[in-house]
Amino acid sequence: MKNIILTGFMGVGKTTVGKLLAKKLNMKFVDSDEIVEKEFDLSILEIFEKYGEKKFREKEKEVITNLATKDGYIIAVGGGAFTIPEIENICKGLCYTICLSAGFDTIIKRLEQLRRNRPLLKDKSLIEIKELYKVRMACYVGCNLNIETDNLTPNEIVDKILENLRTG
Numbered sequence: 001m002k003n004i005i006l007t008g009f010m011g012v013g014k015t016t017v018g019k020l021l022a023k024k025l026n027m028k029f030v031d032s033d034e035i036v037e038k039e040f041d042l043s044i045l046e047i048f049e050k051y052g053e054k055k056f057r058e059k060e061k062e063v064i065t066n067l068a069t070k071d072g073y074i075i076a077v078g079g080g081a082f083t084i085p086e087i088e089n090i091c092k093g094l095c096y097t098i099c100l101s102a103g104f105d106t107i108i109k110r111l112e113q114l115r116r117n118r119p120l121l122k123d124k125s126l127i128e129i130k131e132l133y134k135v136r137m138a139c140y141v142g143c144n145l146n147i148e149t150d151n152l153t154p155n156e157i158v159d160k161i162l163e164n165l166r167t168g
């Protein structure tokens, strides 16, 4: 089966949903950020601090383009992955892409927790985060499926995805 890519803004639940979906579909789950962390042997926060965003993006591109050419994976990609045209093109070209979206208010409710390990949110003002949110939402346009996740549990999100996969 074609890979399924889960994208969407930080904190929408890509990893949680991806793991559940993988179980239901009997596919393998991978989180691209986890692989990047393993390759550097550092956390995302440390990678950004030590090497900067550019190096992170280079590794992210290498990891995702490699995974995207395989089959049978549910891949949760970092919320900024589609800002790299090569990643966006290979994912949209070869895989079934799903965007999990959440309203800005939902993201803000989770902000305190997200700031702990998201370098791009850590020291940013609400105005800056809103700008980032707007720019990012534009990158997710054109995915095969968009699920609005506000007020849905992870299981309900998975059910919606499965329903869409069944009915095409």
Ligand code: S3P
Residues within 6 Å of the ligand: 008, 009, 010, 011, 014, 033, 044, 077, 078, 079, 080, 081, 117, 118, 119, 120
């Ligand atoms: C990022 C999203 C993060 C992680 C990194 C940068 C982004 O992944 O890749 O902190 O640029 O949006 P999640 O979307 O899984 O939080």
